[in-house]
Amino acid sequence: MTHQDILQRFIFDGAPVRGALVRLDAAWQQVLARRSYPAPLERLLGEMMAASSLLSANLKFEGTLVMQLQGQGALQLAVVESNSDRTLRATARWDGDSLPDVPVKELLGTGGVCVITLDPKQGEAWQGIVALEGDSLAPMLEHYMARSEQLDTRMILAANHETAAGLLLQRLPDGHGDPDSWAHVVTLANTLKAEELLMLDAQTLLHRLYHEEAVRLFDAEPMAFACTCSRERVGDMLRMLGGQEVGEIIDEQGSVEIACEFCNQKYVFDDEDARELFDFDVVAAVREARH
Template identity: 50%
Template structure:
């Protein structure tokens, strides 16, 4: 497997005779496409790259069909960061900044911040959990959350540079029979030697062989990661209906049409007055005007 074939793919693997599984991922064209319409500072691009790699790694461990959303909000310079990954590994991401980003790390940009992880199944109700902003990295914050809230031992190594990002995940599955009881301690120690350059530059086979040369690793079929924005005219229509007739009419009176720009892909939607008013019952409009 060459590096060209390794980029924008997730590679699941397990350690034989143990309860330890893993994923590794490299993002290149998919991350570039997801962020190409957003002028982000280099330091923030690195952070959003790590968040995106983490979202892909975590999504791949889920059994549900749907999507995982990582969202960070604060009253500091970094007001909002959102990354979404669907169960078929389609990604999109965005961030909003207030003023200049001072410093180079996530903690420098946050004030009264909160990280939320949301699971949105195709069928059923969404599940939301709060990720404590404890630790010196995105990886350590998510590791702590997975252990405390999900009771799953998880280790993450994340790297990002320019338009590329990469990550490695290890998990020890509970209540699994295993004959190699020391595997978890051994492989997380070995993985801890990985460098950012190795994560970003080495293909999956080479990376796993280098880190776990004496381990019995089984690598499964790779899964492609793609940038895809789910915004659509239907999404816009649903949003206007949720706003309600009074709010939509107020926008029309002020602007003549409703104009919406997607924060993720920058696509611009324009809904004229006739189309907008057609979304609501005529009796509701009559009640507002009399």
């Protein structure tokens, strides 16, 4: 099948349900091309990419949704950023050459946490803590939406080495369609198999599940991998680190090299670059202090 990185929203005419489907092929391959992940983490990170795309589909602001898993176990960090312009990126850190195929909570170990951050371009950022309930990401997010947003949600996620995909269903307030049909829509969704979610286009999948229902499928929105790193941002980070520490590193190693964890782009700063960053010769200052 051809690569297709698209998100499509839909709504039921006769049921109080809205939804979205996402399929990531080339965007997911861009992530995997930059780093090799153990199989359980590869699947989890793909599901996180699909889930963050689905959750950001209904946001009404310009900015970024960040989904982050962090702990002190075999899995130390997994993070996905999904932007309002329908671009996203992902990365992870783990301990060892492989990971066991166990529930997320066990992978994260002591102090494990899942955090969702909404970071608008204008206004203050907002964070929510997702309880580590259930064995996988989807039920965790369903519980979170029910408690924090009072929104009944069904989410189905799947990922393999080629594709990451997801289905989101959310119950609308009373007044739209038959209120008793939510359970029927969810029951049919529960028959969906992972291979169907990964292989079928939105129109075929919705027809297979809901051919007896009136479902309006909206135009596809293209998704893409994109990294927001830049030399300017790395320079800002070095300024925060301080002239003395940057000068010491350059004096010892000849330069500072920073690699983006998301895209592996490398940024190198030598003594001349550092002089421009700090408006003085940090390497000469370090040498003078030593003598």
